[in-house]
Amino acid sequence: MKRLIAVANQKGGVGKTTTAVNLAASLAATRRRVLLIDLDPQGNATMGCGVEKYQLERGVGDVLVGNCSATEAIVPLPTLGMALLPANQDLTAAEVQLLTMTVGREMRLRQALKPVRDQYDVILIDCPPALNMLTVNALVAADSVLVPMQCEYYALEGLSALVGTIEQIRASVNPDLEIEGVLRTMFDPRNNLSNEVSSQLLTHFGDKVFRTIIPRNVRLAEAPSFGKPALLHDKDSRGALAYLALAGEMIRREEDEAQQVAAAAAAATAAVAPVVAATADGAVADFAAAPLPSPPPASVPTPASPSSAETAGTVATESAAADDAPASELQPAAAAPLQPGPASAPESESGSTPASGEARTPA
Numbered sequence: 001m002k003r004l005i006a007v008a009n010q011k012g013g014v015g016k017t018t019t020a021v022n023l024a025a026s027l028a029a030t031r032r033r034v035l036l037i038d039l040d041p042q043g044n045a046t047m048g049c050g051v052e053k054y055q056l057e058r059g060v061g062d063v064l065v066g067n068c069s070a071t072e073a074i075v076p077l078p079t080l081g082m083a084l085l086p087a088n089q090d091l092t093a094a095e096v097q098l099l100t101m102t103v104g105r106e107m108r109l110r111q112a113l114k115p116v117r118d119q120y121d122v123i124l125i126d127c128p129p130a131l132n133m134l135t136v137n138a139l140v141a142a143d144s145v146l147v148p149m150q151c152e153y154y155a156l157e158g159l160s161a162l163v164g165t166i167e168q169i170r171a172s173v174n175p176d177l178e179i180e181g182v183l184r185t186m187f188d189p190r191n192n193l194s195n196e197v198s199s200q201l202l203t204h205f206g207d208k209v210f211r212t213i214i215p216r217n218v219r220l221a222e223a224p225s226f227g228k229p230a231l232l233h234d235k236d237s238r239g240a241l242a243y244l245a246l247a248g249e250m251i252r253r254e255e256d257e258a259q260q261v262a263a264a265a266a267a268a269t270a271a272v273a274p275v276v277a278a279t280a281d282g283a284v285a286d287f288a289a290a291p292l293p294s295p296p297p298a299s300v301p302t303p304a305s306p307s308s309a310e311t312a313g314t315v316a317t318e319s320a321a322a323d324d325a326p327a328s329e330l331q332p333a334a335a336a337p338l339q340p341g342p343a344s345a346p347e348s349e350s351g352s353t354p355a356s357g358e359a360r361t362p363a
């Protein structure tokens with residue numbers, strides 16, 4: 001998992017804000033230091049975190065045009081264990097002001113975040129539904145892009161524009177920008193089209209498609225009206241569990257990558273010719289290079305007691321419940337073997353009967 005992740009897709013209503021808010025809350029529940037940035041003048045992520053967008057003293061728009069620093073505009077959210085850089089309709093005026101700038105307008109967010117980046121383990125940016133100057137600012141600032149996609153007709157349309165923009169930004173100011181992953185959202189396994197589009201996504205993006213699938217779930221839809229992520233609204237709902245599973249998948253991916261880097265370093269060391277040293281009595285001893293221990297990934301502590309669930313090619317299910325621990329104690333899933341298979345949880349909160357192999361028993 002990269003440190004600064006833009007949640008982007010210029011298509012509207014695909015679940016960007018729902019993903020940004022609920023993933024931020026899930027990562028915060030694993031005791032990571034999380035900042036959520038609302039970069040959409042609709043201010044949905046702001047409201048979804050329980051901050052009244054019409055009463056903002058300062059927002060991300062002020063930060064972008066230099067009226068204040070990021071630190072001055074960030075709002076702590078103690079009940080969620082994270083922080084928010086909020087937005088409202090003033091961000092539209094800020095964007096217009098950005099467009100009049102001739103130099104460095106696409107770098108404004110990146111520069112503004114520099115002083116605060118190290119204060120957070122993860123920063124998530126909720127982008128607007130457009131490939132505009134705000135989204136460009138997010139992509140220039142980000143390490144990676146998470147693309148939520150609703151598995152419906154036209155889902156792939158427009159994706160090439162997003163990928164093209166990512167490539168342009170890579171070729172110019174942000175060569176390290178990666179695709180963090182493609183996330184299937186609002187998934188309804190009873191819908192044949194959903195399954196078809198899902199397999200198209202797998203064909204196009206391969207292992208960049210997250211195994212976790214976010215089901216269509218009423219708790220996810222209603223939680224914003226309570227100004228809460230689903231984890232605080234109904235922590236046992238399939239929606240809340242699915243986003244916990246996504247957080248777990250991202251954390252495990254990062255740990256796997258760190259292990260691969262350590263293994264590669266060990267292999268490189270071992271490839272150096274064995275040190276041959278003469279011992280005191282003239283015998284020759286071979287000191288093969290010892291393999292390096294795998295260091296824990298920087299700034300991403302391994303959860304102490306994983307207790308949640310991840311779905312592998314399946315949606316999270318009730319029986320994969322994260323136990324009765326309070327949200328602040330929820331941990332990401334343990335590294336469970338991944339299972340292929342179609343998603344098959346129905347939408348209703350009650351009575352969902354997972355198909356065999358879907359349920360995860362908390363570790």
Ligand SMILES: Nc1ncnc2c1ncn2[C@@H]1O[C@H](COP(=O)(O)OP(=O)(O)OP(=O)(O)O)[C@@H](O)[C@H]1O
Nearest residue numbers: 012013014015016017018129186215216217220221
């Ligand atoms: N998994 C889900 N299950 C049910 N409803 C969902 C789910 N995800 C999102 N929704 C609902 O779908 C609508 C669109 O979601 P959301 O606002 O997250 O999309 P968005 O991509 O941020 O939209 P926009 O492009 O306007 O910013 C919202 O009403 C939201 O509550």
Ligand SMILES: [Mg+2]
Nearest residue numbers: 016017040044
């Ligand atoms: Mg949105």
